[in-house]
Amino acid sequence: MTYEGVLTKMQTEYSNPIQYYLVFENSFLHLNQLLNKSMEITFLGYQCLNCGKKKKIFRQGFCYDCFMSSAAAGDWIMKPELSTAHLDIEDRDLEYEKRVQLQPHIVYLALSSEVKVGVTRLTQVPTRWIDQGAVQAIPIIEVPNRYLxxxxxxxxxxxxxxKTNWQKMLKNEYLPVDLIKERASLKYLIPKEVQEYYHPEKDDLYDLHFPVLEYPKKVSSLNLDKLPNFSGKLTGIKGQYLIFEDGTVFNVRTFEGYVVKINL
Known part of the structure; x- marks a missing residue:
């Protein structure tokens, strides 16, 4: 069977194990069903996720012009502390920024390669942790906007x-940590502005189980710009990565906006 379309990040369903779907415009692949089977990925071209033009992808699935102008690619995306919508100050598009920034956000601890701290919208729990390949995660606080x-x-x-060490994450290398205890120790590290939102007694530890038949001992990234055609047996899915039998890993999210053909 052949599937063709523009890559976007894999859609997920929180279950045991996590279910993964590769969604195209007119079709989709339930990737869990392809474990231990061969698949071929062929790079066909580009299509910007923002403007839809067949222009080379620069970053985050956007062409250069869209990345430099779109409100969805502002600096506050990667650096939430730069958010200004709560002050009614525009970066690129105040209406969009208010819609995204002025909603409940979570600050969390996640265990993937090691314990990391991060930020996500409440609506992205637990999707954000799945995308990072975290085996456990726990919210620290829930606040009303992205700036806090x-x-x-x-x-x-x-x-x-x-940041996550993606190679260790894919090899499943981490030291067990008690995230509940870690969260309980943070009271005096949290800024005064958010102390009122800190409730460490909640029972909200997430365990995440990924569909991986065997973790690789060494990993090598597939780059479609350098190797436009690849075939291999799928042995696992973790984070936003497809893991193949030979240790090749493919980060679907890195190649958003790439048009591909997949043969099964």
Missing amino acids: AGITEVALKNHFAD
């Missing part, structure tokens, strides 16, 4: 990593 979440993350970055 951002300054909390900044305060905690001195004590926790804020």
Whole structure:
């Protein structure tokens, strides 16, 4: 069977194990059903997720012009502490920024390669942790806007990593940590502005189980710009990565906006 379309990040369903779907315009693939089977990925071209034009993808599925102009690619996306919608100050599009920034956000601890601190919208729980390949995660606080979440993350970055070691995550290398105890120790590290939202007694630890038959000992990234055609046996899915029998891993999210053909 052949599937063709523009890559977007895999859609997920929180269950045991997590269910993964690759969704195209007119079809979709339930990837869990392809474990231990061969698949071929062929790069056909580009299509910007924002403007829809067949222009080379620059970042986050956007062409260069859209990445530099779209409100969905503002600096506050990666650095929530730069959010200004709560002050009625526009970055690129105040209406869009209010819609995204002025909603409940979570600051959390997640265990993937090590314990990391991060920020996500409440509506993205637990999707955000699945996308990161975290085996456990726990909210620290829930706040009403992205700015408060951002300054909390900044305060905690001195004590926790804020990025995932993707190679260790894919090899499932991590030291067990009691996230409930870690969260309970943070009271005096959290900014005064958000102390009222800190409730460490909640029973809200998430365990995440990924569909992986065997974790690789070494990993090598598939880059469609350098290798436009790849075939391999799918042995696992974790985070936004497809894991193949030979240790090749493919980060679907990195190649959003790429047009591909998949043969099964």
